[in-house]
């Protein structure tokens with residue numbers, strides 16, 4: 515589904531990612547972990563087209579997507595959420611999700627301007643689709659309230675809902691469990707499983723919560739100073755000498 519081939523990213527003298535290669539299989543739940551500054555976010559930014567790699571290639575569904583613009587990448591079927599929740603606080607939950615459809619809107623500016631029937635038809639379809647997504651995530655009862663009024667866990671779900679609105683095959687979640695209480699983390703794990711089982715999504719996520727990683731990830735890759743130091747099953751990661759030395763020794767597991 516996703517192939518990262520010898521990707522390197524340099525910012526001036528800083529090598530954020532060095533020669534990283536891995537692949538994510540369809541419907542896999544794959545975790546990216548590592549200490550702060552290891553290069554995880556940089557990798558997400560390369561995959562989603564925020565900036566191109568210095569060298570190397572990114573393939574999605576057997577096509578090269580290296581260096582494509584973010585909207586092109588969304589169209590191909592990759593969507594993301596952010597480490598710091600980026601919702602529009604003055605908008606309702608439903609409106610936040612409707613924004614996700616922006617890439618798929620099929621009327622042109624002229625039609626929108628004069629609000630011809632096609633515009634209304636599309637809006638109606640999108641509203642129905644957005645409500646279906648909110649229902650799937652169990653937050654449809656909040657559709658009309660302000661996004662900022664929601665609990666932290668539910669705001670994260672709205673972010674996921676907005677990403678789902680672009681109809682991605684691959685969902686990138688940047689620290690989805692950060693700041694969540696144990697109940698919210700448990701719910702999030704169930705949501706991720708449901709996304710795979712029912713919606714057939716492939717999930718790549720960055721996370722520091724090792725319990726969460728062990729619970730949901732099929733495979734995990736550990737980065738340290740931009741280099742891969744481990745790739746394999748979460749249980750094996752927990753026993754890996756190099757990972758313990760570079761990362762696990764410093765965090766609560």
Ligand SMILES: Nc1ncnc2c1ncn2[C@@H]1O[C@H](COP(=O)(O)OP(=O)(O)OP(=O)(O)O)[C@@H](O)[C@H]1O
Pocket residue numbers: 525528529530548549550551552553554555556557
């Ligand atoms: N736009 C940028 N310009 C310059 N340096 C950058 C930029 N983005 C990242 N870096 C550097 O690249 C390295 C990797 O950073 P990155 O944010 O990818 O790490 P991370 O693993 O996501 O860390 P965290 O867990 O704290 O989010 C760091 O040294 C960082 O300072």
